[in-house]
Amino acid sequence: MHQCKPLFYILFIVLFSCEPLVTTFDDVEDAVLYEAKTFTTIPNPDNALIILSWNIRFGIGRLPFFGDSCGDRTVMTEKEVLDALELIAAEIDVIDPDIILFQEVDRESKRTQYIDQVQWLLDHTDMNYAAYASMWQAQTIPSDGIGRIDAGNVVMTRHEIESAERIQLPLRTDQDALTKMFYLRRNILKAKIAIPDQDSFYAVSVHATAFATDDTKQKHIDKFKEVLDEMAAAGDVFVAGGDLNSVPPGGETDYCDEDACEDDVFHTDEDGGPHLEGSYFNNFENEPNLVKHLYDTYNSAIDSAVAITAAHNTHSTSEDRFWDRKLDYIFTNKNVASGSGTTFQSAIQLSDHAPVGCAIILE
Helix, strand or coil, X not given: CCCCCCHHHHHHHHHHCCCCCECCCCCEEECEEEECCCCCCCCCCCCEEXXXXXXXXXXXXXXXXXXXXXXXXXXCCHHHHHHHHHHHHHHHHHHCCCEEEEEEEECCCHHHCCCCHHHHHHHCCCCCEEEEEEEXXXXXXXXXXXXXXXXEEEEEECCCEEEEEEXXXXXXXXXXXXXXXXXXXXXXXXXXXXXXXXXXXXXXXXECCCCCCCCHHHHHHHHHHHHHHHXXXXXXXXXXXXXXXXXXXXXXXXXXXXXXXXXXXXXXXXXXXXXXXXXXXXXXCCHHHCCHHHHHHCEECCCCCCCCCHHHCCECCCCCCCCCECCEEEEECCEECCCCCEECCCCCCCCCECCEEEEEECC
């Protein structure tokens, strides 16, 4: 049951707070930079870098959050969050990456006990630097008990981040004005990293829309490729990836039955509809091929020929069901070391997304 706060509560905050109720962003602006409290010695890259991309579901593992997995909780305990973060940090230590592209990282959010997960992960892994770009920042979300929220994308690395910028992605057009006001403002996070013997090296983290029923997802992925194309044309080196919320070319496009909660009913019309938002990847004609132009242009951690196989699925909405679709990707304009592309499916309890990794060759 929704627990919406009355309108006068919202008006009170708007009138008497020094901060805006919801944070909006410029088209391009500086990202927030972090450093670890204690620095770890940086190993020589040895002509290769280990890259990891991971949507960590704001550090709550597989707990039943109300917005997915048919859950009904909006606030986790401190112990629950710290226990999940400990497991995430342990997985990172085992994989031992040089650069991590994170999505869905919380900081100072009520739902995760106001823990700054960017700083926590820096201080509990061998990473030294991070950049953060918020996709959802508000003093309060006046429904469902969510309250204060700040969540977004992160680039984390052992090497110094020289600069970082947040690039705004288009907002959805299929929402009413009030919903849009409090809804996510997704972005591309682009960080310039000081890699030895590399003049211009960037890491890019993105999280495309999940639930849009218009063409917003296509706009997000097209903008992502546009940013990569601009870097490639400028002679920059990049690793880029994240949760694109889109299946690989040739992948299944209908997960409504798999994701349905109790008493949900779908596929009652002649064309198979209605469909569950976020579970049907064919809202418009081109959606099954949204990431094809990325595969056609750049090298990928997981080759397109095997991306649709079960061994490289990265997402499922229920902890009771193994990974059943691929939504997470890494692309680069350098060569990927042969055989290095890995989908870490053993991390099934750590998030609703599996980490994806690879090694890129620097020379």
